[in-house]
Amino acid sequence: DIQMTQSPSSLSVAVGDRVTITCRASQSIGSYLNWYQQKPGKAPQVLIYAATSLRSGVPSRFSGSGSGTGFTLTISSLQPEDVATYYCQQTYSTPSITFGQGTRLEIK
């Protein structure tokens, strides 16, 4: 299985600050990388697909970059409603897709 490693596992950031979350794949996955946001008690929702494409309806402060083995999710200016856990997901090895372990984001 392709292992997905996220860092950090948690972070605390002030409102308005920039947030960067990293996801690394154990082998090259091209751009087959999605990012999800999961708020407490809710199911995950896709934010970014194909590593860099913003899902329709997702605020433009979210962006994704990277390809191959290294990927980044960036929130340009953190808002209170962004408190959530964020997951990366690779679909390169479909159907045996795998997720990162998650990054928990809190407000400082």
Add this chain to the structure above:
Amino acid sequence: EVHLVESGGGLVKPGGSLRLSCVASGFTLSGAWMSWVRQTPEKGLEWVGHMKSKADGGTTDYAEFVKGRFTISRDDSKNTLYLQMNSLKNEDTAVYYCSTEGKYCSSPGCYWFDPWGQGTLVTVSS
């Protein structure tokens, strides 16, 4: 509006069985590729298995850790997806979600999981 609702979770003893249901509304289930994903605090999100659309053969694939124990099926008349879980183990304890695999391009890996249901909790314990 597209909506998924899971049910059927509960407490079951090791070695026991349980059947989860996922009722779809707002779209025809047989026309979609559908996955089951589970979540635990220890292991996070794990793909369990999927069923392809009827047009693509309706075949299933499973994660190694459930092969031979779990079976995905579908009742088109009820627009419902099922996950039959047999020989349950303590480590199968999780919240189980059903989700639609949404394609964004023609390549096999071009998809995301959306929407998801609200999840149903399965607890395996003696």
